[in-house]
Amino acid sequence: MSQKALSVDNLAVSFNIFEGEAKVIDNIDFDIKERETVGLVGETGCGKSVTLKTILGVLPMPPGKVTSGRILFRNKDLLSLPLKEACKLRGKEISMIPQDPLASLNPVFTVKEQLLDVAMWQGEEHVSRLKYYKERSNREHVKKAIEKIITILQKVQIASPEKVLEYFPHQLSGGMAQRILIAMALMSSPRLVLADEPTSYLDVTVQKQIVTLLKEMIENNNLSVVYVTHNLGVARKIAQRVYIMYAGQIVEAGETGEIFDSPQHPYATGLLNALPKITGEEFRGIDGTIPDYVDPPKGCRFHPRCSFVMDVCKNQKPSMIEVEKNHFVACHLFQGGG
Amino acid sequence: MSESPLLAVRNLRVYFPIYMGVLKKKVGAVRAVDNVSFSIKRGEVLGLVGETASGKTTIAKTILGAVKPTSGEIWYDGTEVSKLNDQKRKVLTSKMQMIYQDTSSSLNPRKRVKDLVKVALDIHGIGSSTERLSEVSKMLEYVQLPPKNFLLKYPAALSGGQRQRVVVARALILRPEFIVLDEPTSALDVSVQAKILSLLKEVKKQFNLTYLFISHDLSVISNMSDRVAVMYLGELIEVCSSQTLFTEPMHPYTQALISAIPVTTRKEFDMLPKEFALKGEIGSAINPPSGCRFHPRCPYAKETCTHESPHWVRIKRNHIVRCHLSDK
Numbered sequence: 001m002s003q004k005a006l007s008v009d010n011l012a013v014s015f016n017i018f019e020g021e022a023k024v025i026d027n028i029d030f031d032i033k034e035r036e037t038v039g040l041v042g043e044t045g046c047g048k049s050v051t052l053k054t055i056l057g058v059l060p061m062p063p064g065k066v067t068s069g070r071i072l073f074r075n076k077d078l079l080s081l082p083l084k085e086a087c088k089l090r091g092k093e094i095s096m097i098p099q100d101p102l103a104s105l106n107p108v109f110t111v112k113e114q115l116l117d118v119a120m121w122q123g124e125e126h127v128s129r130l131k132y133y134k135e136r137s138n139r140e141h142v143k144k145a146i147e148k149i150i151t152i153l154q155k156v157q158i159a160s161p162e163k164v165l166e167y168f169p170h171q172l173s174g175g176m177a178q179r180i181l182i183a184m185a186l187m188s189s190p191r192l193v194l195a196d197e198p199t200s201y202l203d204v205t206v207q208k209q210i211v212t213l214l215k216e217m218i219e220n221n222n223l224s225v226v227y228v229t230h231n232l233g234v235a236r237k238i239a240q241r242v243y244i245m246y247a248g249q250i251v252e253a254g255e256t257g258e259i260f261d262s263p264q265h266p267y268a269t270g271l272l273n274a275l276p277k278i279t280g281e282e283f284r285g286i287d288g289t290i291p292d293y294v295d296p297p298k299g300c301r302f303h304p305r306c307s308f309v310m311d312v313c314k315n316q317k318p319s320m321i322e323v324e325k326n327h328f329v330a331c332h333l334f335q336g337g338g
Numbered sequence: 339m340s341e342s343p344l345l346a347v348r349n350l351r352v353y354f355p356i357y358m359g360v361l362k363k364k365v366g367a368v369r370a371v372d373n374v375s376f377s378i379k380r381g382e383v384l385g386l387v388g389e390t391a392s393g394k395t396t397i398a399k400t401i402l403g404a405v406k407p408t409s410g411e412i413w414y415d416g417t418e419v420s421k422l423n424d425q426k427r428k429v430l431t432s433k434m435q436m437i438y439q440d441t442s443s444s445l446n447p448r449k450r451v452k453d454l455v456k457v458a459l460d461i462h463g464i465g466s467s468t469e470r471l472s473e474v475s476k477m478l479e480y481v482q483l484p485p486k487n488f489l490l491k492y493p494a495a496l497s498g499g500q501r502q503r504v505v506v507a508r509a510l511i512l513r514p515e516f517i518v519l520d521e522p523t524s525a526l527d528v529s530v531q532a533k534i535l536s537l538l539k540e541v542k543k544q545f546n547l548t549y550l551f552i553s554h555d556l557s558v559i560s561n562m563s564d565r566v567a568v569m570y571l572g573e574l575i576e577v578c579s580s581q582t583l584f585t586e587p588m589h590p591y592t593q594a595l596i597s598a599i600p601v602t603t604r605k606e607f608d609m610l611p612k613e614f615a616l617k618g619e620i621g622s623a624i625n626p627p628s629g630c631r632f633h634p635r636c637p638y639a640k641e642t643c644t645h646e647s648p649h650w651v652r653i654k655r656n657h658i659v660r661c662h663l664s665d666k
Contacts, residue, residue, distance in 0.1 A: 043527040044498075173619050174390075203389040203554065205616045208598040212615065230527065233600020260602050272602060274532040276557040278584055279605050283561070285532030289497050 005192055005224035006055070007031035011069030013054055016062055022293035024050055026248040026301065027068070037218055037225040039239030039256065041232060045290045047248040048228040052194045056096055057086055073192065087125040095185040097195040101177035105169040111180055112165040119145040122188045156183045157213060175206040179213070186217060195227045199234060211237055232275060236260050244268045247291055247301040254327035264329045266306045300332065308333055342416070343377035344516060344548050345401070350374045350410035352396050356624065368623050370396040372572040383542070383549040385563030385580065387556055389620050393572040394552045398518045401550070402436055403427055432462055435509040439521040441501035445493040451478070452489045455508045462512065477507040481537060499530035503537070510541060518550045523558065535562060556599055560584065565656065568592050571631045572623055578657040584609055588659040590636050630662065638663055
């Protein structure tokens with residue numbers, strides 16, 4: 001349990017844009033233990049997806065650029081690995097569940113074609129056309145791959161997989177498309193799954209079904225998961241530990257229950273207070289907007305919006321302080337023992 | 339309901355025909371809204387909640403005249419509005435406005451904030467051009483966008499929250515009585531959403547407005563509205579006050595919706611009804627299930643549910659439900 005499935009060490013990512021260098025990810029550290037689900041929570045534009053894409057190595061570079069840091073996956077640094085080896089890891093051991101289910105499936109191919117490609121060529125860096133046709137005309141191999149696909153579709157609770165295989169993506173409902181993407185991600189029995197808001201496009205009742213399914217899949221397959229979401233309620237349901245991100249910095253980390261019941265960082269408190277509650281309690285927003293990344297605020301990036309701001313916040317970046325066991329906060333308010 | 343309502347919708351049906359083949363033969367219809375009736379009192383907020391494809395937006399568009407109803411009546415302040423001619427309609431539109439969901443597509447990217455907000459005044463020919471401009475500035479001030487900084491900006495230069503404020507200013511510029519809000523905050527982050535919701539509450543008080551508030555988010559709806567109407571596949575299934583919605587939901591679908599809310603605090607967990615998972619997804623509006631439209635997903639479905647459409651049952655004052663389970 002204590003072994004780390006992934007650890008991100010001092011990662012900084014920036015983008016070269018017209019206005020200059022946008023320093024999006026500002027030296028973040030986090031880790032995921034084996035068989036643990038970790039929530040990465042934050043609002044739009046705080047760098048959640050950039051972090052995931054950097055881990056998977058699909059961030060377009062340029063304009064993206066990793067300026068410092070390491071990403072350790074089973075003692076290998078994903079950032080310095082040669083392409084061929086990285087491809088193998090990416091395809092087989094790390095996989096991703098994307099956000100928008102219908103935009104992530106190719107509209108002109110049937111579900112079967114798309115799943116077959118994954119089942120037959122996963123982890124290959126390049127497949128020549130000759131090899132492709134040779135393999136596809138080998139009935140034995142295709143049949144085997146389809147059997148594999150059908151078992152996995154049954155696992156994600158698709159009612160009649162043989163029929164669904166012949167569908168084009170537009171014939172699927174949002175929930176079904178998301179189930180197929182989950183199947184696609186789990187095809188090679190990966191170790192680490194990166195989930196990029198897999199339920200944000202779905203209705204609440206379907207969202208609940210998918211979250212339940214994911215939880216089941218995580219348990220049955222011994223997966224380690226990074227679950228990125230802006231929906232705090234979903235994070236509470238699925239994650240054991242939560243990292244709260246703001247403007248490319250991690251501001252608070254800890255056990256899920258602990259963070260939701262007693263948030264410490266002013267941003268985390270503000271975020272939780274901003275949610276409309278069904279109890280009818282008052283909710284308040286946070287003033288201001290997320291900062292400009294080309295010229296981000298010095299020190300703590302939250303200080304222009306913070307109501308407890310002190311002089312030190314404007315110059316010095318706060319370090320992570322352990323306020324309680326396994327509950328870390330990056331805020332000057334807690335400097336000196338909290 | 340003794341006093342006369344500001345808006346009353348009676349047996350509204352909106353069907354969209356489906357044509358096929360070279361001869362464009364009609365082969366069926368999408369029954370987007372099927373036999374919906376409700377009314378809104380002056381000064382009230384009615385929340386309309388339902389999943390994607392349940393017909394919420396179609397109702398909004400029909401009320402405002404963007405879609406023609408197939409049958410049924412819409413009464414606004416004593417006049418039947420669905421059959422008015424264009425000229426009379428124009429007079430009426432100054433009293434009814436809409437606030438849209440997607441802020442980036444509801445504002446023309448090639449127009450400045452000034453022109454976006456002003457356009458309604460131009461159409462209705464209100465005031466001279468300087469008067470119009472000062473009215474625009476006043477309105478922008480009101481939605482907390484300092485006119486000095488924002489009058490000449492293009493929508494692309496604004497954040498999501500600021501754009502939604504422009505949309506609110508545009509809806510308020512004619513001093514309407516009634517506003518339809520179609521998921522006004524679903525494209526926004528929570529910290530911004532809270533700000534916009536409190537702005538909407540404030541302008542409602544200030545301008546004496548009546549809202550039809552459409553959303554799929556029950557926690558937003560319950561905080562904004564006096565009464566809530568729950569929709570499923572083109573039909574209303576439950577109408578009650580927003581307090582009773584969480585304490586005594588009657589329809590299984592309402593219960594399922596509430597139990598699926600991803601809540602965050604301990605107190606909220608205690609309020610949720612017991613877990614129950616729904617099977618499947620919302621059906622097709624082209625060929626809706628017979629009887630109660632919810633029966634294929636309902637865990638309590640009986641034999642009657644499959645062929646007999648349920649009637650409205652009155653549970654108590656201000657609480658009606660359409661379900662065979664409550665019908666005794």
